[in-house]
Amino acid sequence: MARARSLLPAFAALLMAPFLMGQAEPILIPEVSQSRIEVRQGFTGADLLLYGAVIDPRGANSGREFDIAVVLKGPAEPIRLREKERIAGVWMNAGANDFRSAPSFFAIASSRPIEEIVDPLTAAIYELGTEFIQLSPTGQIEPEEQARFSKGLVEMRERLGLYKQNPQGVRISEGVLYQARIALPSNVTTGQYTAETFAIADGRVLASATAEIEVVKVGLEGSVVYASQEWSLFYGLGAIALSLGMGWIAGQAFSKL
Numbered sequence: 001m002a003r004a005r006s007l008l009p010a011f012a013a014l015l016m017a018p019f020l021m022g023q024a025e026p027i028l029i030p031e032v033s034q035s036r037i038e039v040r041q042g043f044t045g046a047d048l049l050l051y052g053a054v055i056d057p058r059g060a061n062s063g064r065e066f067d068i069a070v071v072l073k074g075p076a077e078p079i080r081l082r083e084k085e086r087i088a089g090v091w092m093n094a095g096a097n098d099f100r101s102a103p104s105f106f107a108i109a110s111s112r113p114i115e116e117i118v119d120p121l122t123a124a125i126y127e128l129g130t131e132f133i134q135l136s137p138t139g140q141i142e143p144e145e146q147a148r149f150s151k152g153l154v155e156m157r158e159r160l161g162l163y164k165q166n167p168q169g170v171r172i173s174e175g176v177l178y179q180a181r182i183a184l185p186s187n188v189t190t191g192q193y194t195a196e197t198f199a200i201a202d203g204r205v206l207a208s209a210t211a212e213i214e215v216v217k218v219g220l221e222g223s224v225v226y227a228s229q230e231w232s233l234f235y236g237l238g239a240i241a242l243s244l245g246m247g248w249i250a251g252q253a254f255s256k257l
Contacts, residue, residue, distance in 0.1 A: 027055045028209035038218045051179035067200045068178045074105030075191035097149040100136040104189035109169025109180040161185040
């Protein structure tokens with residue numbers, strides 16, 4: 001069943017091929033194994049299969065060979081990164097930098113190392129690598145210091161498993177079908193994720209296509225998150241009342257000791 005499903009994009013592309021013969025650029029048809037991932041208590045992560053087909057309207061004998069790169073990004077979020085220095089034997093905050101929008105998750109898988117597929121400028125335009133993530137720093141900061149903070153943020157999230165790259169993570173079959181696996185760790189942020197697939201040949205990105213994945217919390221945790229967002233005033237008042245109640249109960253218990 002899974003094998004039959006994985007061939008559906010190729011069959012659809014082959015049916016469309018007669019109508020695309022006048023087009024020079026390749027056609028990408030992306031699919032994902034899960035368009036919705038539910039995060040429950042005890043969530044240990046998820047393994048996403050991103051697959052599809054790349055069709056060359058010039059025909060199978062055109063001699064053009066494609067590389068595939070798949071970039072999976074989580075919702076962007078603002079973040080403040082602090083730098084610590086050892087001063088008089090004590091670790092203290094020595095500087096900070098704010099980023100307006102850093103992806104909460106970033107993973108790239110490609111059929112070959114990116115440096116063998118495109119030049120650095122093209123990689124930077126399409127964010128084909130963790131070193132090319134557009135982090136949008138704010139405020140006045142020297143370029144060298146900005147680069148240091150950006151590198152520090154990437155390295156920190158790489159250690160957490162939130163930023164990753166796999167230079168041989170895409171497998172291409174018969175020059176048409178491709179598939180890649182990207183693991184989502186247990187500490188992922190909920191929200192809308194985008195999986196963008198790029199077809200590359202001769203150092204140029206010739207086609208791209210996007211699929212979306214929704215990561216949501218369900219169960220008790222999901223209910224709490226939903227309540228905090230939809231009824232924030234009542235949620236806040238309830239939290240205050242709960243804290244006061246717990247404090248009163250603790251006070252009564254200790255007064256009897």
